[in-house]
Amino acid sequence: MSSTPAVSADPQTGFLGWIERVGNKLPDPVFLFFYLIGGLIAVSLIAAGLDWSALHPTATGEDGAPLVIAAESLLSAANIQRLWVEMPTTFTHFHPLGYVLVVMLGAGVAExxxxFSTAMRAAVRNASTTWLTPVVALVAMMGNLAADAAYVVLIPLAAVIYYAAGRHPIAGIAASFAGVSGGFSANLLPGQLDALLFGITEEAVEALVPTWDANIAGNWYFIAAMVFVAIPVIWYVTDKVIEPRLGGYVPEGDHADDPDADQEITADERKGLRWAGLATLAVVGVWAFLTLGPGTPLIDEAASPEARLSPFYRSLVAGFLVLFLAAGWAYGVAVGVVESHRDIVKMMSGAMEDLAYYLVLAFAAAHFVAMFAWSNLGLITAVHGANALEQMALPTPLLLMLIVVFTGVINLFVGSASAKWALLAPVLVPMLMLVGISPEMTTAAYRVGDGATNIITPLMVYFPLILIFCQRWQKEFGLGSLAALMVPYSFGLLIVGLALVGVWVAFEIPLGPGATVEYVLPSAPTAP
Known part of the structure; x- marks a missing residue:
């Protein structure tokens, strides 16, 4: 086989170079929120001075007249007092914080x-050469349930497996990176990301409907469909575009990304996978019994038909905690890494240590979101924005597609999914609710744009790590080489994502259990 020279590009030139230069000048997301809070305070002063206001779309005053929402200065005595007195409450009542902490207690044990690592290895190592790419893509997207493990385990493993199959190892890296990061929201099951995003969505919805509760399965059907539209894109781009472009691979240097990456699945590990599967079935059985069995504790029999399953949806956060904990514990006992309950406690503690940065980010984001609500700027902007959208009379599919593209562009500069959604949700979610689009549909559109451009921005936190994986196989592979390699995936995933959004809205397909595309605001005032 002949070697094809690495694609060389100066990472400081061209459009991607411009993205890198501009993005590198942005502060850490934590301080980005603090700077935004400073800007928010200034805008609130101006808005209050100009008497900026809007009519509340659902609430009325004591006399029955429409309630006027007036902009409030964040430097008013009441808001200054609220900031300092309610700081602990503002932080601890930030919905995503509780959701993520609960799910990660279980996911940390499974990891x-x-x-997670063994399950991914077992899924891809025996795939045939013909089906290797779609299998890798599927496992990569499912691997997002394992958070960081999908990046650090599956991607280098894919390179080893492609090389062993006589294929270019960097094509394996590209396919798995496209699945893990480009298909960031695509999955057959809801997981940690759903808990995180819907926690932020709930915060945003409560500006209009304080009684609205998030359902972390609200995008389940949509993200499952994303899997089936993303796999053909990754398969075609890898096998027909990227691998022919890379040419034949000539070994150079040390290729062993991980001496154990392609090791056989041991008898203990196979036993562990079986035990984990049984534990998973047991947890599913328990939740089915609680929903359908005597007393139906997870069904509100007294509620209206559309609200009867609300307890079940709200229990899914705890459900994923129990599922990951039970499966991880069963696996750990089988392979011998869990000898007593003390080991489980240590693993759960370790999972919380991994969330240290997220806790700091959540503190900053919680205060930005809360202060945005105190100023009334988010709701006022949403009302006026909704009126403008109604006058423009854009078809709903086109409107949501524009949001997908907008999110994809923003993602080039702000990589964190939670940070981005915390910035966008307070305006986008209420604004689209006012024009009849559900919070679940807005969240789904955001997720499409957020994933598609992950793989072409050097600001994505794992981008340097993926570059290192490539350089272990091809030493002169550069930052521009990696960005250029992933551009076809990005455009392909964006196109099919836009098409999926359009089809979903056109046919009004449910996004998940109890989650519809359209939304009708309550006709009567709601109270917290």
């Missing part, structure tokens, strides 16, 4: 026992 630390090795369940």
């Amino acid at each position: 630390r026992t090795g369940l």
Whole structure:
């Protein structure tokens, strides 16, 4: 086989170079929120001075007249007092914080026992050469349930497996990176990301409807469909575009990304996977019994038909905690890494340590979101924005597609999914609710744009790590080489994502259990 020279590009030139230069000048997301809070305070002063206001779309005053929402200065005595007195409450009542902490207690055990890693290895190592790419893409997207493990385990493993199959190892890296990061929201099951995003969505919705509760399965059907539209894109781009462009691979240097990456699945690990599967079925059985069995504790029999399953949806956060914990514990016992309950406690503690940065980010984001609500700027902007959208009379599919593209562009500069959604949700969610689009549909549109451009921005936190994986196989592979390699995936995923949004809205397909595309605001005032 002949070697094809690495694609060389100066990462400081061209459009991607401009993205890198501009993005590198942005502060850390934590301080980005603090700077935004400073700007928000200034805008609130101006808006209050100009008497900026809007009519509340659902609430009325004591006399029955429409309630006027007036902009409030964040430097008023009441808001200054609220900031300092309610700081602990503002932080601890930030919805995403509780959702993420609860799910990660279980996911941390599943990751630390090795369940996620072994499951990914078992899924891809025996795939045939013909089906290797779609299998890798599927496992990569499912691997997002394992958070960081999908990046650090599956991507280098894919390179080893492609090389062993006589294919270009960097094509394996590209396919798995496209699945893990480009298909960031695509999955057959809801997971940690759903808990995180819907926590932020709930915060945004409560500006209009304080009684609205998030359902972390609200995008389940949509993200499952994303899997099936993303796999053909990754398959075609890898096998027909990227691998022919890379040419034949000639070994150079040390290729062993991880001496154990392609090791056989041991008898203990196979036993662990079986035990984990049984534990998973047991947890599913328990939740089915609680929903359908005597007393139906997870069904509100007294509620209206559309609200009867609300307790079940709200229980899914705890459900994923129990599922990951039970499966991880069963696997750990089988392979010998869990000898007593003390090991489980240590693993859960380790998972919380991994969330240290997220806690700091959540503190800053919680105060930005809360202060945005105190100023009334988000709701006023949403009302006026909704009126403008109604006058423009854009078809709903086109409107949501524009949001997908907008999110994809913003993603080039602000990589964190939670940070971006915390910035956008307070305006986008209420604004689209006012024109009849559900919070779940807005969240789904955001997720499409957020994933598609992850793989072409050097600001994505794992981009340097992926570059290192490539350089272990091809030493002169550069930042521009990686960005250029992933551009076809990005455009392909964006195009099919836009088409999926259009089809979903046109046919009004449910986004998940109890989650519809359209939304009708309550006709009567609601109270917290």
